[in-house]
Amino acid sequence: MISRSRRNLAAFTSAASLAAGLLGAAAPGAQAAPNDITGGQISLYGGSTGVETVNADGTGLRSVPDIPNFGYTPNWSPDGSRVVAGWSQLATGRVTGTSSVVTLPWATKVRSSASYEDPAFWLDGQYVVFTTAGQLVYGPSDGSWAPEPLLTGAQEPSTVCDTHPTAGASGTLAFERRSGGCNDSPGIWTYDPDTKALTKIIASGSSPVFSADGSKLAFTRSVDGWTQLFTAAADGSGVQQVTTDPSDHLAPTWDPAGGRIAYEAHGSHAGSSDDVQTVRILDLASGTSTQVTGAGRGARPAWQPLRKNSLVRVYGSGSIGIDGAASRWTFDTSGGRHVPGLVAARSAVLVNKGNATYSAPAIALAAEKQGPVLMTSGSGLDSSAAAELKRSLPKGSTVYLNGGTRILGSKVASQVQALGYKPLRLDGTDLSALSARVAKQISATPSWIFVADGNEYHDPIAASTAAGALGYHGTGVVLLTNGKSVPSSVRNFLNTLNPKTTNMVTVGYNATQAMEHAPLDKVWNFWTIGGKTHEDVAVNLARFWWSAPTQAVVEDTWTWQNAVAGGSASATYGPMLWSSRATLSAPAAYYLGQEAASIWVVQTFGGNTSYPPANRTAIGSAIAASSAWTSTYWAANGNLPAPAAAAPQSRVPALASPGSAARPTAVPTVVPGRHLPARDAHSAR
Template identity: 70%
Template sequence: MNSRARRGLAALTSAATMAAGLLGAVAPGAQAAAADVTGGQIGLYGGSNGIATINADGTGLRSVPGIENNGHTPNWSPDGSRVVAGGSQIKTGRVNGGTSLVTLPWAEGVRSSAAYEDPAFWLDGRYVVFSTGGQLVYGPSDGSYAPEPLLTDAQEPETVCDVHPTTSPDGTLAFERRANYGCYDSQGIWTYDPDTDAVKRLIASGSSPVYSADGSRLVFTRLVDGWTQLFTANADGSAVTQITTDPTDHLNPSWDPANGRIAYDAHTTHAGQSDDQQTVRILDPAAGTSTALTDAGSKPAWQPLRKNALIRIYGTGPIGIDAAASRWTFDTLGETHQPGWIEAKSAVLINKGNATYAAPAISLGAEKQGPVLSTSSGSLDDSAAAELKRVLPKGGTVYLTGNTNLLAAKVATQVEALGYKALRLEGTDLSSMSARIAKQITAAPSWVFIADGNDYHDPIAASTAAGALGYRGTGVVLLTNGKSSSTSVQNYINALDPDTTGLVTVGSIAEQAFRQMPLVNGWNYWAIGGATHEDVAAELADFWWTAPTSAVVEDTWVWQNAVAGGAVTATYGPMLWSTEATLSTVAENYLTKRSASISYVHTFGGNVSYPPANRTGIANAIAASSGWVDTVWAEAGIPPTIASARSFRAAAPDSADGGRPAAGAAVTPGEHLPAPDRRTAP
């Protein structure tokens, strides 16, 4: 099963789900508003194929280690947490260096082998778009698959060259189009709209366009009387205005994200002449002043700084973490629907004292669109009953996971007395029960995840990944009993078609168990391993998610937090395990390398599970610094105000066809998966 086929399976599911309006909180709304963005450092081409940064007042010039930049303009992620540069390959990293460097794979399907020029983060940092050989190319910012051409041959014929892409917060791309004479004849500024797939000319004459931070304006260059001058225009191409007139070449403009100033390269003679004196200057169009910044670099790019969010969901008083997670996600019956919340279609009950039997409930809840609630084994707890009555209409199905030793017959009777249908999903052991739950989700999944049920960590991570496809019956988790598995699990797998089903083993023991199964078909599968459970969860997240916009960090010791949280966040982003005292190194590395796209992180549980040092570690990982992260405290699952809830619960628009991203679309689980460790089972 090749990579393209894997993309298609997941993309179709996700597109249909989002079109049906089933997804809820996927990205902070209004996070790119101009009022929320300020200006930070200015990135420069620092010579010697490197990058430098300098403060806007001209102080603090320093080099950025490790990022190759062959004479091109660097660029910043929308939150300022990462910088990207071109050259022989695209690389992104933190300006403080370290282990956060990401090198994007070589582009596939391009017309020629050429330098990768003028990269820019796109679609809120999830992608990078750049020019190579005059062709616009894009790929995920985490390097999870190879970049590929953005436009079709009809949109971008070989007779033109498209260069200098710039991105607007609404997803629109602007770029300079050249033609004739080896692509030296400028054809003006063009735009590409990912929502409509339309390419059009915006401004008849102009080069090097750059959007303002809010996307409302463009600055660009144009040749006037032999000198390259700066012009501005509205984003729709109207109100074109010349803002410089002095006999100087004004090149490589970049907006101040905060207040409309423009940094640019000033050349006393035409660029490239032997007597040229180049200086980076800052123009204040309102004041009509231009001041020198530095002559130690060129090609300025002004860092935007924007707040990301750490969302803390926790229980209090009679409201446990399961009810808090449910309240964060599902509408209250009889009350006005709030944007971003979801109408519950079912609910899942688990034994609050048994971790491994609870794990399959995550994918079940995510697929069946309902909360996972905990109760005692002998009777239905009042807290679970109260939450059922809050979210689930009468007549809805409540799934009981496990036999009567886990959830007694009395529990089912009490559920039915509340007006619901009780459906027990059981088996002779944990492995058999997981197969029963899988059958309830679907008999023909697109993806199967296998994990060892003897410890809860890998099953919870696997179940969260299985639930990521969301409400469409396409992902299931099967559990083994160590290196052995039940006949039910074996029969379930043997009834599947390996040509249309992806299979992933999560953890080394699960892989060994799978290889020992009496299989009737040969299987190609993907093995996710790691020295620790934290490693396995991070490797699974790396495999399964492409440049996610959100993530969940779970306390490795409190499984109840992870089960409740995984069921309501599986469709939005990966799950990572962390120790309590400080953020685990493997989780920190994962978040840091994807900080361009990750705007917020959820945690489930109180301060014991996530003390201040842990929370600071998360904040430092996803933003330019911890000072650029707001904490949203959702006590009992309810944020401080409905307004703040809405700002973090914007509904997802449709994704585009064919894997091409739509503006603001949710990350598609499983779309464009990285090349995994491919194994063959007998």
């Protein structure tokens, strides 16, 4: 599938769009492709020292301390933030000195147990693809489920040997195939993840690698007893030999800026007849090569790509509040010109701007009913809410009132009706009853239920945002307990459901305690999400629910209005994290760092006081090679400045996985540090 991607998120000077190969024509204000990505360090396999990095001019050779001794065949994520490497098992980590190693699970369903080789990040960093025993295998870059074979048995029979996968910017995968076994002559094939088609593009060649813009391939071929470098177009046409000297040229890697190829050299250079191993760089324009490392130093070079990731700050100004800004960030103007990337609002949800906990269920409701969450006074419809209703919503549409008349008075309903909309009040005797009423409005038979304690807003908002990730499908709801007890309204709703077909997740300690002791008619098995702080709970929920997301939202832990507005606008796109104001909270920083290979944009909702410079710098450092490689965009009232107002969409992968790109499997794999206990770990009767 191709995920819904906002006009605004796709507009950031083609950062991820370039890596995804979807830049048809340059967006207004966007740079040309060569300026969007540049080359950084070169990673090497240093033998006993593990992964090493060196500058292209040969200076700065050093070992990477956080990923020692598993560094065979290192490779970079598309933004240069993380390295993947390994041998008996793969792991990813940063090279900046921050500890955030992620060890990928063992592969399942593979032909045989063998070493893991040739890892490469794929589809904008969401996946890692590698080979084992001549078989292509892939899995999420954050290890959220176990890698498994990429190709079917018919596509990859046991007689073939596939190695050296390389990811193209358009999503195409190229690899080396030996059709008669691993000792046969190699050719280069491609795999299209959209059509699932395999194509042989070069009859004789090995070790293919795409250029950063996806337009070219470099590969090797044996000529007169020496392994020489060749280049070709991405489709295999226009093959050219680019080296002729009497030496072996192995493991080519492109300079991300273009025009140069680094490689592992064996044999004579500059008139020497000695058989030495070095890393060299070939300048394609001049045909000359220069030595990077000393004799016998370095193998399997990989050139770091550096590209800009994005931090977006959505905020209101003047008469437009954060709810209006979030709505404009997401929804088209009704009756106006469609803006690519935005969606048409089909409904809206009104909440009391002074009541945090009653607002939490509105996030999942708005995500399901495809509309904004707007805030108003309880005594009457605020002019700002009325203005945004008229801007975004066609007349005759339903406007949900989240709460009884003591939360949103009867005058609010009459004013909504006077504007030409259909007010539908969702009421309940208390907050738990309201959550059950909202859940029924979403679906009488949801697939996923998130349970949180309604006595405080942090866990309910995080839970409702996760439920909203299933938006437009009517399958995710949030139910709120009263501390450690489950009120009758929630029990009655649960008793109408089938625990065998309905998944439950408890979010926070109180919710878990409530469900473990609830007097229910049926036995429920459920996952538990815990943590010492609300920041921990949100991160653990993100790890459980999302697999290598491309986007995330950081919310000011003290301003629930920002979180409700932002959660409803972003729920279908990525996880929500809580952070303190002064700087990025440690759990959020650690999570973003571990997910940096795939996350290329972080959104925040609210003004300067919620996210001061230190906080923004920490976010930039977490998701990119450094904070210098994150651009900040100010979306006042939900709108980016005009030069970046339109751009191509960013690709999100379309692959069959054990679960889906947005949620875990029906029975989650137990991976230490990644998933919570399996379903049968907790039950309630």
